[in-house]
Amino acid sequence: MTWIGPIGVGVVQGLLFFWPVAALTIALRLFRFPDISIEGSFLLGACVFATGAEHGLSPLLAIIWAVCIAACVGAMTATAHAALGINKFLAGILLTAACYSLALRIAGASNIGLLSYVTPFDRLRDWNASSLGTSFDFASFGFLLLIVMSAALVFSRILSSRMGLRLRVGAVGGLPAVNLHVSHAPRLAVGLAGTAALSGLGGAMIAMRQGFFDVNMHQGVLIIALASMALGEHLAGTQRLPVVSGALISAALGSIVYQVIVALAIRIGADPVDIKLITTALVLVTLVFGRRASFRHAVKEL
Amino acid sequence: MNTKKRISIAIFFVLLVLVFTAYILKRSHKSEQTIVIATLVSHPILDAVQKGCLAELREHGFGEPETRIVFKNANGQINDTAIIANSLPSEHPSLIIAISTPMSQAIASAHLTVPLVFGAVTDPVGARLVPSLGNAATGNITGTSDAVPYEAVLHLIKRITPKVERLGIIYNPGEAAAQYGIKELKRLTPNLGITLVEGAISTSNDVGPVAENLSSRCDAILLSGDNTAVGGINGALKVAFDHKRPLYAPDSGTVEKGAMAAVSVDYEALGRETGKLAIRMLQGERNIPVYVTSGDAIFLNSEGAARMGCDIPADVRKDAVKVFDHLSQ
Numbered sequence: 293m294t295w296i297g298p299i300g301v302g303v304v305q306g307l308l309f310f311w312p313v314a315a316l317t318i319a320l321r322l323f324r325f326p327d328i329s330i331e332g333s334f335l336l337g338a339c340v341f342a343t344g345a346e347h348g349l350s351p352l353l354a355i356i357w358a359v360c361i362a363a364c365v366g367a368m369t370a371t372a373h374a375a376l377g378i379n380k381f382l383a384g385i386l387l388t389a390a391c392y393s394l395a396l397r398i399a400g401a402s403n404i405g406l407l408s409y410v411t412p413f414d415r416l417r418d419w420n421a422s423s424l425g426t427s428f429d430f431a432s433f434g435f436l437l438l439i440v441m442s443a444a445l446v447f448s449r450i451l452s453s454r455m456g457l458r459l460r461v462g463a464v465g466g467l468p469a470v471n472l473h474v475s476h477a478p479r480l481a482v483g484l485a486g487t488a489a490l491s492g493l494g495g496a497m498i499a500m501r502q503g504f505f506d507v508n509m510h511q512g513v514l515i516i517a518l519a520s521m522a523l524g525e526h527l528a529g530t531q532r533l534p535v536v537s538g539a540l541i542s543a544a545l546g547s548i549v550y551q552v553i554v555a556l557a558i559r560i561g562a563d564p565v566d567i568k569l570i571t572t573a574l575v576l577v578t579l580v581f582g583r584r585a586s587f588r589h590a591v592k593e594l
Numbered sequence: 595m596n597t598k599k600r601i602s603i604a605i606f607f608v609l610l611v612l613v614f615t616a617y618i619l620k621r622s623h624k625s626e627q628t629i630v631i632a633t634l635v636s637h638p639i640l641d642a643v644q645k646g647c648l649a650e651l652r653e654h655g656f657g658e659p660e661t662r663i664v665f666k667n668a669n670g671q672i673n674d675t676a677i678i679a680n681s682l683p684s685e686h687p688s689l690i691i692a693i694s695t696p697m698s699q700a701i702a703s704a705h706l707t708v709p710l711v712f713g714a715v716t717d718p719v720g721a722r723l724v725p726s727l728g729n730a731a732t733g734n735i736t737g738t739s740d741a742v743p744y745e746a747v748l749h750l751i752k753r754i755t756p757k758v759e760r761l762g763i764i765y766n767p768g769e770a771a772a773q774y775g776i777k778e779l780k781r782l783t784p785n786l787g788i789t790l791v792e793g794a795i796s797t798s799n800d801v802g803p804v805a806e807n808l809s810s811r812c813d814a815i816l817l818s819g820d821n822t823a824v825g826g827i828n829g830a831l832k833v834a835f836d837h838k839r840p841l842y843a844p845d846s847g848t849v850e851k852g853a854m855a856a857v858s859v860d861y862e863a864l865g866r867e868t869g870k871l872a873i874r875m876l877q878g879e880r881n882i883p884v885y886v887t888s889g890d891a892i893f894l895n896s897e898g899a900a901r902m903g904c905d906i907p908a909d910v911r912k913d914a915v916k917v918f919d920h921l922s923q
Contacts, residue, residue, distance in 0.1 A: 297684035298677075305677050392796075396767050403695055403770040405722025407703050417705065427683055502676035503703020504721070506696050507768045509672040516673075555677045558666065559684070560613055567669055573609040580606060 300428045302555030306548030307436040308501055309516060311494025313524070314447075314543040315487040316517040321539045322451060323463040323483045328384025328514060329369040330491040332391030333362035335510035337492025339395040342404040342505030351411050355496050362492020365391060366484035374465070374477035388510075395507050402507040411500045444540045451536045459483055519575070520546035526579055549578060629656065629872070630687040632666040632678055632701065634694040637821065638847060639861050643693055643714045643740075646865020647872070654873050668697065675700035682706060689876055691868065692737075695721050695770050702735060709875040712737030713868035714861070716771040716819070718884055727884045736875070736882040738868045742771075742819035742844045744778040746857040746890060748786055753910050754855060755814055755840050762791045762808030764801055764830065765818030772820035775844075801826025805833040805841075812839070817853070819844035827851050831898075838903035846891070852898040852921040855906070859887045891915040 312334050319327035337358040344354030365387055372383040396402065413432055420431035450456045461469050462479025469476055499505045524546020530538035557570040629651070633640055651657055664685050668674040679700040682690060691711050692698040698712035702723055718724050718739055727739070751758055763779060765772035776792070783790045791812050793804040801823060808815055817823045817830060824845065831852045834841035843853035846860065867885045874882055892910070895918040899906050911917060 298681045301677055301680040304680070305673075309673075392768070401720070401770070402768050402773050403699075403721060405699050405720070407699065407722040414705070498673060498676070502673070502679070502700045504696060504699035506672050506770075509696075512671050512673070551677070554674060555681060558674065558677055559681060567667065570613055573606070573613065577606050577610060580603065 297428065298555040298559035299552055300433065302552030303548055304429070304433055304436060304501075305555065306551035307433070307440050308494065308498050309520065309547045309551055310440050310544050311497065312491045312513055313517045313520040313547040314444075314540060315491035315494070316514070317521045317524075317539045317543040318447075318451075318490075319484060319487045320521070322460050322536065323480065323487075325370075325373075325463070325480065325484060326380055326384070327366070327369060327484060327487060328381060329365055329387040329391070329484075330384075330488065330517060331510045331514045332384075332388035333365040333488035333491040334495035334513050335388075335395050335507070336365055336391045336398075337362040337495030338499035338505045338509060339399050339495075339507070340492075341496035342406060342499050343399050345406055345409045345411075345500075346404055351500065355493065358496040359489045359493050362495070363485040363489040365492075366486070366488025367481045369488070370481040370484040371477065374480045391510075392507065399505065399507065404505045406499065406503050406505070413501055440544060444544060448537045448540055452534070456536075516550065520550040522546070523550055523575065523578065550575070553578065627656075627660070627876075628662045628664060628685055628687045629689050629691065629876075630664045630666060630682055630685055631691045631693070632668075632675075632682075632697050633692075634668050634672070634675065634697045635670040636667060639740075639821070639824075639845070640693050640714060642861035643865040643868060646862035646867075647691060647693075647713060647869040648865075649862075650866040650869025651872065654869075656873060656876065672696050676704075679704040679706075682708075689872055691872055693868075698723055698737070707734075709734040709880075710737075711735075711868060711872045711875055714738065714740045714864060716741050717774045720774065721770065724884055727886060733880040734875070736871055736884055738864050738871065738885045738887070740771075740819075740859050740861070740864055740887060742775060742859065743857055743887070743890070744775060745782055747816070747842065747844070748779075748782055748788070750855055750857050750892060750910070751788075751814060751816070751840075751842055752786060754906055755904065758788060758813045758840075760789045760791055760812045762793055762805075762812035762815040763818055764793045764795060764804055764808070764815065764823050764826075766795050766820045766822035768796065769820035769822060772818045772823070775818045775820070795822060795826070798822050798826035799829070802829025802833060805830040809833050809837040809839050814840040814842065816842045817844055817848065824848055827853065834898075835901045840902050840904050841898070846893040846916070849893040849895050849898070850918050850922050852895055852901075854895055854899045854902055854904060855910075856893045858891055858893050860891060863887075894918070895921070897921055 312330055315330045319325045340361045341354045341358040344357050369383050369387045372378045373380050416431040416435055417429050420429050424430055458474050459479050461472055462474035462476055463483040465476040524542030528542040528545050530542050553574045554571055557567050557574060560570055666678045668678055675697050687708055689709050690701055692701045693713045695715050698715055699721055701710055715721060715737060719726055765776060779790055793808045795801055795804050805815055827848050830841055841853045843849050843856040845856055846858040849856045864887055871882060892914045893916050894906055894914045897920050
């Protein structure tokens with residue numbers, strides 16, 4: 293039984309981290325843009341949500357604000373690269389740095405507590421406790437699963453449509469875009485605004501879930517997103533899947549598996565010092581034995 | 595290739611076995627009561643709090659092996675605090691001790707029914723952990739605050755260097771402790787006839803260059819009580835020695851390293867107070883007000899002062915809890 297708790301906690305955290313992971317995966321795999329500024333949009337999303345909540349906005353309205361402002365970050369990164377000719381990495385780094393100052397300005401403090409603010413998660417938890425009576429919060433889990441799945445469906449439809457195809461070709465740029473007469477800069481701006489909005493949504497939901505915004509909460513998000521993406525692509529075997537659904541499936545799978553691993557490592561960790569070591573070991577084990585094909589291969593080798 | 599693969603697989607198995615043994619060993623000695631101590635990251639100040647707290651618990655019969663004490667550490671990853679907070683129910687704790695602001699907020703917002711004692715939270719009201727320091731509206735949350743007593747710090751500055759008119763403050767605006775400090779200093783300095791000159795940093799490496807910049811415009815420099823500023827003390831010291839500017843610090847450890855003077859929070863003592871609150875909670879007491887350090891302990895460094903070209907008046911020396919006479923590295 294003691295294993296179920298951390299797995300459940302990890303899955304919920306994974307569903308929350310799906311948003312920044314999906315943002316990075318779509319930007320990198322579909323738009324060929326290694327968008328470092330997802331850390332900035334994540335932070336700004338959390339910041340705008342917390343500030344809005346502090347000023348008495350409803351959770352939905354605060355999230356809408358957060359998503360819109362985060363989207364601007366992506367659009368600016370794209371403009372810096374496509375219109376001003378700044379290197380992709382540098383554009384992302386500059387925007388992330390700017391977001392840090394902006395977040396401090398907007399929030400007016402480095403940390404905003406939301407403990408007295410009633411979020412949908414609080415309502416779901418109370419409902420879960422009164423109606424289902426389980427210690428694991430199935431209501432929040434179901435709610436998150438539902439929105440992640442519906443969002444994944446919607447995005448895969450949009451990105452696979454004719455319009456989505458033009459967007460992807462334009463965002464990648466180069467000869468195909470020229471041949472098809474689709475413009476590069478505006479489409480890249482729209483594409484990255486979309487992925488930044490996802491990342492900002494993730495930031496807002498994570499701030500909501502953990503009950504506070506902190507100006508350092510974006511640190512490590514890029515690494516987590518990269519690790520989750522790579523893990524997901526390995527486990528899902530993306531080369532056999534269509535490119536759009538492959539990206540979304542690997543983002544969801546990778547994010548959930550990675551966060552479950554972190555939760556298990558925290559649960560196992562006899563000494564907190566070893567947590568990162570245990571995480572590393574678990575990720576390696578998952579990578580080696582995760583795919584059935586490679587598992588069979590490994591067994592044959594032994 | 596094949597041998598390589600086999601070796602790596604063997605290593606994974608060994609690691610797996612190690613992990614499981616650690617887990618089983620941990621599960622095997624069960625006792626009736628569990629206390630969880632959760633912290634954001636290991637660093638000197640937070641570790642001192644934890645040490646003091648554990649010592650207090652042990653002396654009152656709440657140490658191992660009578661009580662199972664579980665340590666959780668987010669290793670500096672703020673987003674992992676939520677994982678830790680939400681997985682705590684599976685440990686069945688009787689009490690949770692949370693050290694640092696984000697960890698305390700994450701646990702408080704998980705709405706566990708278990709009493710929570712926070713330690714070393716600079717501004718518990720601003721962090722929304724409690725409605726007010728004395729107020730007991732949230733019955734099963736209390737803790738200790740490590741707010742640097744800036745009023746006492748400014749009075750000490752006036753006593754040692756009465757001619758100071760422009761005071762440079764080095765701080766990281768990204769830390770809650772610094773935000774609190776700046777707010778306090780802006781409120782207090784006008785009454786003392788001091789002009790505050792702000793020098794913002796974002797990493798400890800910025801401390802040296804910012805101190806250099808401030809030294810030409812200020813009579814004295816103060817480090818804010820945030821981890822980034824304190825971490826860059828050596829950069830500030832070099833500037834203070836080179837330009838003969840008095841450098842004041844927020845804690846005793848920094849004075850030991852060479853800063854001239856501080857009115858300090860004793861973090862181990864703060865940990866002991868945190869432990870005392872935890873014991874009162876375990877004994878069933880609720881609605882306990884937050885403990886705020888009185889922080890009137892003055893620490894001086896005579897060697898540091900000499901190298902900054904300052905004389906510490908004899909009456910200040912007499913009031914000091916400790917005068918260091920060398921620089922520790």
